[in-house]
Amino acid sequence: MLKRTVLYEKHLALGAKMVPFGGWEMPVSYQGIINEHKAVRERAGLFDIGHMGLLRIGGKELPFLQSLTTNDASLLAVGRCQYSILCNERGGTVDDILLYRFADHYLIVCNASNTDKVVAWLTQHSSGKVEIAPLINLCAISLQGPLALPLAEKGLGFSLSSLKRNHTVSAAPLIVSRTGYTGEDGIELVLPKELCLDYWEKFLALGAVPCGLGARDTLRLEAGLPLYGHEYDDETSPLEAGYAWAVKLNKGPFIGKESLARRSAALPKRLFGLNVEGRSIPRQGNQLFDEEGKEVGTVTSGTFSPTFSRPIALAYINDPAIAIGSRIFVNIRGVKQAAAIVDKTFYKRVK
Template sequence: MISEIKSSPLEAAHVVLGAKLVPFAGWNMPVQYTSIIDEHTAVRTACGIFDISHMGQFIASGPTAAAWLNGLLTNDIAKLGIGEGQYTLMLNEAGGVIDDLIAYRTGETEFFLVVNASMIDEDFAWMDARKNANVTLRNESAQWAGMAIQGPTAVEVFAKVFPDETLPPRNGIMTTAAGAVVCRTGYTGEDGFEFFSPAAEGIAWWDKFLAAGAKPCGLGARDSLRLEMGYPLNGNDLSPERTPVEAGLGFFCALEKGDFIGRETLARQKTDGPAVKLTALRYLDKGPPPRAHYPVVSADGTVLGELASGVLSPSLMTGIGMAYLPAEFSKIGTPLQIEVRGRLFSAEVVKKPFYKPAPSA
């Protein structure tokens, strides 16, 4: 199947800003505007804005929507009050990850789901095939422009653009007077919010956030920021062959809530301990930036696996990465090596996150 590459509703703004656009998850998206390191630093020290229009939005509603979603997702959606959200995962029957997403309760019987761009069609097909007569599921992905405004001064940027509105608390969601959706979430470890507006209004909002002090940031910085926090990226760190327990995301799997797809495997792995674990590695010395698929080697030279993600951390100025490794090699402090173009570079297992953002004022 040949699929056309999609354009963000904000693309014209990126072109004016001189962004480098690259294909990502079927979308033509900005990877950087000026410099990944500058953009990364802006988010860690002030405020950056990312185009996230490629991400998908589903609306699930109906009298049994909550119970239905609880059968499809790992976290306990019954714990959400109206206006609250949670990180959650959708699994296949074997407990492997189809997608990770954020689910918000926007009404007693209505939920707003934000899913990964690359998985919109697959997620929708999976969910649609399993819904019942009392549930309505709509894919609104094409109707929304999305932006993530992130950094220690994101709250000030919000106040300039919305002097009469109040940001929701962490993981909360609200609708502005103008009909846009604001979620107090992000993928950088910094304070901030994600913002969704009707697609046609996207550029006008983008320009307002820029005028209020947000610096345009591309997917390059988005990746280095999320990896410094140890946040997984579906397709790299999550896959249908790996479970959330193996990925270290057991906290988001509410085994006690009752049955859901994939639960059996998770329960077994939680009891027995997973055989492999997504393990955080950090270089001990200087070296070439670690990247996905580089081999991870034990101290005695045995290849144990490969990096699922890797980057030269702009905050730490050292190589960091994550790899699925046999559990006995995942203990903090275990000496390991990363192979780059035939040479071995010393690394050790560290605790996530790699980088701790400064507490917000």
């Protein structure tokens, strides 16, 4: 049985197409992925992210968190959030998370599909002494785009002018963070379930466009942001995905540290972008070949880019000789399509 967020009925009323995702029944789009994508790039889009896992971790658990995350949680001040990764002993990724610190507790936001796995992982390593509580009475929505901040200020009724990137402001019972997964400016709002529909309606009335998982995927892909199950899995480390900055090998011991140190000396694969010639779209699992016909990697995500009106893809390359500018071939449905290796960040916001 798929789970539903508190906005489920609202999505149906808005004409959304619903799909299963990570154990949830979520909107994939309302009025078309391309329109929703462009709304976020040009104005403001509103996403239901109530499927994501929200876990409360007791207050004095810095050593516990440090022992499980790759980033340095000791540098995380109250009122801020930090991108971090939970790795297994092999250096593979259990999940990528956002870690929030508040005065008396931490909050972990994890991927919907990994929530049960993350809870089990944390519990397994807590010796039963740490409070790990799924926040089942909370949910979250995300407002993204160049107009997201002014629109959020109107809807929330307070100023966000001092809210910097990766900072939070708590206006009980609301938690607002300047974060997102689209490559645009924006906020994520964690709030009690009973208030969710009110704020959703309020932001829509102010002009935000409802956006589904389809646009969320094309937006994150253009921005080169990894998605668990595509760029991350239990065998792939954040180093390969290009997140060395979130792996602090000079902090104290943490699970996976030795494996990550070994991997960093000679990465087994690296994540790049692909610009393919022609209009066929590379999809997850398509294989890559060099000019001699040797297999050199695999596509992890591919889509049509609404911003650039052409196919784009992310791919892992296992041949260290291949770099940005190299020419390779993607096997798309049996046809080898020429492609250029590019940086994985296709889209960068003009600030």
